[in-house]
Amino acid sequence: MFNIALFGAGRIGQVHAVNINNHPETNLYSVIDPYLEGAQKLVDSYQAKIQSVEEAMADPNVHGVCIGSATDTHANLIELAAINGKAIFCEKPIDLELSRVRDCLAVVEKHNVPMLVGFNRRYDPQFRQLKEQLGAGTIGKAESLLITSRDPSPPPAEYSQVSGGMFRDMTVHDLDMARFIIGEDPVSITAHGSCMVDPAIGEAGDIDTAVLVLQFPSGVMATIVNSRRSGYGYDQRLELHGEKGLLQAGNMKENLVQHWGDVGCTSAKPQPFFLERYQDAYIAEWQHFADVLAGRCKPECSGVDGEFALVLAEAALESMKSGKTVIL
Amino acid sequence: MFNIALFGAGRIGQVHAVNINNHPETNLYSVIDPYLEGAQKLVDSYQAKIQSVEEAMADPNVHGVCIGSATDTHANLIELAAINGKAIFCEKPIDLELSRVRDCLAVVEKHNVPMLVGFNRRYDPQFRQLKEQLGAGTIGKAESLLITSRDPSPPPAEYSQVSGGMFRDMTVHDLDMARFIIGEDPVSITAHGSCMVDPAIGEAGDIDTAVLVLQFPSGVMATIVNSRRSGYGYDQRLELHGEKGLLQAGNMKENLVQHWGDVGCTSAKPQPFFLERYQDAYIAEWQHFADVLAGRCKPECSGVDGEFALVLAEAALESMKSGKTVIL
Amino acid sequence: MFNIALFGAGRIGQVHAVNINNHPETNLYSVIDPYLEGAQKLVDSYQAKIQSVEEAMADPNVHGVCIGSATDTHANLIELAAINGKAIFCEKPIDLELSRVRDCLAVVEKHNVPMLVGFNRRYDPQFRQLKEQLGAGTIGKAESLLITSRDPSPPPAEYSQVSGGMFRDMTVHDLDMARFIIGEDPVSITAHGSCMVDPAIGEAGDIDTAVLVLQFPSGVMATIVNSRRSGYGYDQRLELHGEKGLLQAGNMKENLVQHWGDVGCTSAKPQPFFLERYQDAYIAEWQHFADVLAGRCKPECSGVDGEFALVLAEAALESMKSGKTVIL
Amino acid sequence: MFNIALFGAGRIGQVHAVNINNHPETNLYSVIDPYLEGAQKLVDSYQAKIQSVEEAMADPNVHGVCIGSATDTHANLIELAAINGKAIFCEKPIDLELSRVRDCLAVVEKHNVPMLVGFNRRYDPQFRQLKEQLGAGTIGKAESLLITSRDPSPPPAEYSQVSGGMFRDMTVHDLDMARFIIGEDPVSITAHGSCMVDPAIGEAGDIDTAVLVLQFPSGVMATIVNSRRSGYGYDQRLELHGEKGLLQAGNMKENLVQHWGDVGCTSAKPQPFFLERYQDAYIAEWQHFADVLAGRCKPECSGVDGEFALVLAEAALESMKSGKTVIL
Incomplete structure (x- = not known):
């Protein structure tokens, strides 16, 4: 049984708490959140305990960390966990600044701990199924991919500052999905926005x-x-032509x-948003992290993948501003 | 080019007029209807002429008749056409009385003219496709058939007298469809109504x-x-399990x-009623009658088929009243 | 936290074990199965213990029983549990003999314990949704219901003896579903089989x-x-016309x-069989039993519902043999 | 009744011949094609006659021309028809050279004859329905359009010379569709090809x-x-987000x-190619031209629309070559 320290008791933290608890090999050991009321609710439900960041990082009973706290805490927590030899699961992004991401990844590499970056959509059973059928030759060689991705409603305008803007915050998932499905690194990107x-x-x-x-090699x-x-509802579709x-x-x-x-003839709307739409993806993602903890496999989505998605988001921004294709 | 005398300038007569005109081998020669205004409209549109029943039946230029007039005129017109050696296309039913149907068919047989009974749904491309896939072995041996058939809205209550009731008027199409798809004559029928x-x-x-x-041999x-x-809209579906x-x-x-x-997620309603839903079926039906006229084939749906459907409708009535399965 | 004794460690017992464990208010306390190897696997996974029937029934720590053992043990276990004051969840059927069912229900009534009969499909989110839309007036008053229910492949012929035949074993689910959706008790039944x-x-x-x-009042x-x-795959559909x-x-x-x-254009098959198709139904069913245990509601599907479904199955048998509608 | 001279007895000419014949206001008067055997077949089927270009253009009985001949004959035939005062229906494109198109349109304008350019997809009932729902406010203001357009199989490589390349030959339809649906002229275009x-x-x-x-104003x-x-099959879809x-x-x-x-679960392929997929569109297009002939409306798709689509195709070519967005 692997003991997990959960950082962040908010919306996504609660999703992970259920999955940590239901998985036969993992145990919700502690919850760390400055908002104590939220943390208390979780520890009550799952017989866990409240810890401080320092306590959790120093606790030898903690085998892995699950980081679902605010974006600007990710890189620090990753580094602390790496230094303390914990296996790391971290929600995307590692950081909004590419240089900070690179420094952070260097620390992880130095301490040689496994790290899984939470691009949740990679574990969605529908998208996996599509990728498997591609791999099985159902449509032969891939020729063009279309990713449709629409949120149900916009965040407040102020959020743009916190989130790093639409490309870094939202499109970054689709950029990662394009690499995941095609299995290549793109050679150019062109972006248009309004x-x-x-x-x-x-x-x-x-x-x-x-x-x-x-465009890929x-x-x-x-196309995104x-x-x-x-x-x-939450509009999340893939279309792959071969x-x-x-x-x-x-x-x-x-x-x-x-x-x-x-x-x-009327049928229901798509699932309202990511918590519902990717419910099974979060379970599969956690199953994968349990496999990583148990040494059964390497992380399928590493820090380098997190870094690459951010590189693409920044290139997209540059392309949109210049009206030119950016060569990578 | 085969000259056709069209009996009945109403709703269904107008459908046939278009199809007679558009078919390269048939010509709308004359229209016969006591309601002269309706007849005049059709002859104006298609350069045809108005005739009386007697004129049309006696006219050697008429090669075939298309009977789309009121139900109680069908059997008489069929007999006149047979006696005058015309090929016959007649809308269902031949008559609402089984004995009258049998007398009428005897006349047709005696004069040995080809007769096609207009069970339009047999020519529907969707149902044909299903039957063809059954024939091609796609689902192996048939095991059970489900026919869903719902009209958009009920006729006035008085119509029950004219129509012979729901089984003779409406269900009769589905009874014919069951025989058409399964390719056997049923051995028993059980009916429930409310x-x-x-x-x-x-x-x-x-x-x-x-x-x-x-139940079939x-x-x-x-199941209907x-x-x-x-x-x-008009709900017309088949489901065949094998x-x-x-x-x-x-x-x-x-x-x-x-x-x-x-x-x-909303999409459109089914086609509103039979004129729209079976538009392609009426074209294919007429194509089949042109093939019969040209001697390229025998009628696929004969007087005997019309008779059998009525036998089933009457047995259904008997079953519903008695609460027992009727053995045929 | 309610402690549950699980009778039967087979296919369906394993489904309940997961759901008992994942529910925040229930605890898999013990497993009872003459096949010790299967029981041991479950107790190892969920930190439960092995008990005998007698131990479990006598143990004051056991608050409820979950009966998923062989059909012929159900009635006895129900009676023992009732006598010992345990809340009862029992897979259908209570018994294959109507008289035995009635005796058993009398014991349950005498000891006044809550009992939930496991007609799992009542908890299926899809069927619930349909029933809720009916209740909300989406289609007005119900007029006719169609239940399509096909197993992926037949059991061995010998199973007919054990199962009481197709109507008692398989159709019984659909008979219960018809009552559940329409919300009335039928007045007649007619059955045809081949x-x-x-x-x-x-x-x-x-x-x-x-x-x-x-037919309902x-x-x-x-129609089933x-x-x-x-x-x-497992073909499980409802169609309700109003x-x-x-x-x-x-x-x-x-x-x-x-x-x-x-x-x-090809898409996937339906889920292969009931364990997959009704996975969410089993979770919702257990949630309902937890609500019953906690006194938040009465069982939605009682012993009388189990009895009624069996009455209908027997009437169906009689109708099929006699070729007549059976009035209830 | 309007007499039509049909130029071109090939695949598309045959489609128009049927529609001209079936329309109650138009008559297939003559067929002009250097390949006499093809022309003869059509005149035999429809009681028309063979004419030379000169005869048809000089014949006062010809009210309109339907130009479905080889692309490089279009501009000349249009000019001859305009000079002779005939109403013009011409398949796209007017010409592959923009300067030739402009010269030709000047002649049409000078002689003030109505001209309809055959962008058939504008008359497709599905796409019309989508545009009507946009107009009716179903999705509010349009935000982004996706046009998926794939041919079943590539033409021989040599065809690239004749056709002017993929953008001028194939994409030109989609470029026109984008203008048709959005109802604006684009301000920029960016193209990528492989x-x-x-x-x-x-x-x-x-x-x-x-x-x-x-991008539109x-x-x-x-996105195309x-x-x-x-x-x-022929993959022809629109998706409009508002x-x-x-x-x-x-x-x-x-x-x-x-x-x-x-x-x-398998259903049929899309219609194989444009003749089948756009069968109803061709009928509606011809209905529109009959309306133009009868003076009931102006051509909905004029020479300027034909010119604009070509301008966009050329800009797309420039964008693809330069790797930059082209401002229009």
Whole structure:
């Protein structure tokens, strides 16, 4: 049984707490959060204890850390965990500054601890299924990928400062997904953005609607279509075209009931947002981290993957500003 | 070019007029209808002429008749056409009385003219496709058939007298479809009905909701689910289960556009009623009659088929009244 | 925390063990199974202990029993649990003999313990959703229900003796579902069966293919279409027609990826069988039993529901043999 | 009745011949084609006559021309028809050279004859439906458009010379569609291409796979995804995202039968190619031209639309070569 110290008792921390508890090989050992009330709720539900950052890092009973705290604490916590020899699971991003990411990864490498970066979508059973069918030759060689990714509603305009902007905050998942599916590193990126949803986002210097095109060494092109608004749930789809056919991974609906009535045939909306849509992905992700803890495999999504996604997000920003394709 | 005399310039007559005109081998020669205004409209559109029943039947230029007039005129017109050596296309039913049907068919047989009974659904490309896939072995041996057939809205209660009741008027199509798909004659029928839609229909001695079960010599069972009301268009579906799988022929929607919005994912209703839903079936049916006229084939749906469907409708009525399975 | 004694460490027992363990209010306390190896596996995984029937029934720490053992042990275990004041969750059926069921229920009533009968499909989120939409008036008053229920492949012919035949073993779920959805007790039942899948089943006096029609006091008709074979996964669908429209609960597919290739557009099969298809139903069912244990509600599916389903199965048998509708 | 001279008796000419014949206001008067055998077939089927270019243009009985001959004859025939006062329907493109297009349009304008350019997809009922729903406010203000357009298989590499390359030949339809749906003229275009299907196409200096992004004055972005190969029929879809939801116009399948079997649930491929997929569009297009002939409306798709699509295709070529967004 591996004891896990959970950093962050918020929305995503609660998801991980359930999965840590339900997994037969992991135990929610402690919760660390400056907001004590939230931490207390979790420790009560799962017979865990509250610790400080220092206590958790120094505690030899802690085998692994699960970092789901605020973005600006990630890099520090990663470094402390590495220094203290803990296996690391960290939500994306490592940091919003590329230089800080690189310094942090150097510390992890020096202390040689396993680290898994939480690009949750890589574990989504639908997207995995699509990737497996590609691998099995169902559509032959890949030719073009389309990623549709729309949030249900925009964050407040102020969030643009905290999040690093749409590309670093939201598109970064799709950039990682493109690399994951194609299995290559892109050679160029072109980005287009506009502000269609909330003018305040534009005034804050950010965008809310985007199209990006990536080209890969094999000639494959990946297109990413993004919006901060959907109005019909969380829109998360993949479409991969190959020499022998097409694979589509569609939205997961809230239920499968169809109603035929006087306005036509209506079925449910897609799942509302990431906690519901990627519920199974979070379970599979944690299963993978348990496999890493048990030494059964290496992390499938490493610090370098986290770094690469950020490099792409920054190149996208440069392309959008210059109106030119950026060669990587 | 075969000259066709069209009996009946109403809704269904107009459908046939277009198809007669568009077919390269047939010509709308004359229209016969006591309602002269309707007849005049058709002859104007297609450079045809108005005739009386007697003129049309006596005219040696008429090669075939298309009977789409009121139900109680069918048997007489069929007999006149047979006596005058015309090829016959007649909308179902031949008559509502079984004895009259049999007398009429005897006349047709005596004069040895080809006759096609218009069970339009047999020519529907979707149902044909399902039957072809059964024939090609896609699902192996058939095991059970489900026919869902619902009209958009009930006829006035008075219509029950004219139509012979729901089984003779509406279910008769589904009874024919069951024979057509399974390719056997049923050995028993059990029928259940209720009046759920319009109490006046019940007071008139008829039903508006029904379930029927037919058993075939091979053990195959066919279930027919009927209603006089759908509220979401014309509901016309087949589902055939076999030893190796399932075939479904679903509803044809008015268009293929999907709308994802705050009430979910909505697509169009099925086609509103038979004129739209079976538009392609009517064209294919006429193509088949042109093939019969040209001697390229025998009628696929003969007077005997029309008779058999009526026999089944009457047995269904007997079963519903007695609460017993009727052995055929 | 409620301590649960689990009777039966087989396929279904393992499902309940996971759900008992993952639920925050229940604890897998002990496992009782004559096959000790299976029991040991479960107690090892969940820090439970092995008990004998007598030990478990006498143990004051046991608050509730979960009975997932062989069918012929159910009634005895229920009576013992009732006598010992335990809350009871029991997989269907209570017994295959109606008189034994009634005796057993009398004991439960005398000792006044809560009992939940495990008709798992009542907790399926899809079917619940359909029932809720009916309740919310989406389609107005219900008019006809269609239940399609096909197992992936037939059991060995010998099983017919153990199971009490197809109606008591398999159709019983659909008979309960019809009552659950319509919310009335049927007034008549008509059943038709044939042996299409395996002749040995017919020789054993059982059937493998069936169609049943139930009529309810309100005039609603329910049709059940059954087969012991599907060849394309577990086929579990509901279709409810009402005065204002239609509700359909379709199959849950193994995944949502669509492949467009040279044979057309292909998506995954439905879930293979009940353990996968009703995974969420089992979780919701256990949640309901936890609510019963905590006194938050009464059992939604009582012994009387178990008894009624068996009454219907026996009436179906009588109808099939007599070729007549059986009035209830 | 308007008499039509049809130029070109090939594949597309035959489509128009049927539609001219079936329309109650138009008559196939003559066919002009240097390949006399093809012309003869058509005149035999429809009681038309063979004419030379000169005869048809000089014949006062000819009210309109339908130009479906080889691309390099279009501009000349248009000019001759304009000079002779005939109403003009011409398949796209007017010419592959922009200067030739402009000269030709000047002649049409000078002689003030109505001209309809045959961008057939504008008349597709599915795409019309989507545009109407946009107009009706179903999704509020448009935000981004996705056009997926894939041919079933690539043309021979030599064709690149004749066709003017993929953008001028194939993408030109999608460029026109983007303008049609959004109802604005784009302000910039960015194009990416690669050769994934047939190396010989690359050697001939052309591409077979492309992604294009257009930006419109309102901020709307349109993405076009193209391939010369699909392997699963003709892939023709639109997806329009707006402030209140999403509209999708999917592929039209060859039939609606679904097969559930051991490889999953399979339905038919999309229609094989444009003649089948756009069959209804060609009929509606001809209906529109009949409306133009009868003076009931102006051409919805004029010479200027034909010119604009070519301007966009050339800008796309420039963008792909330079790696920069081209401002229009």
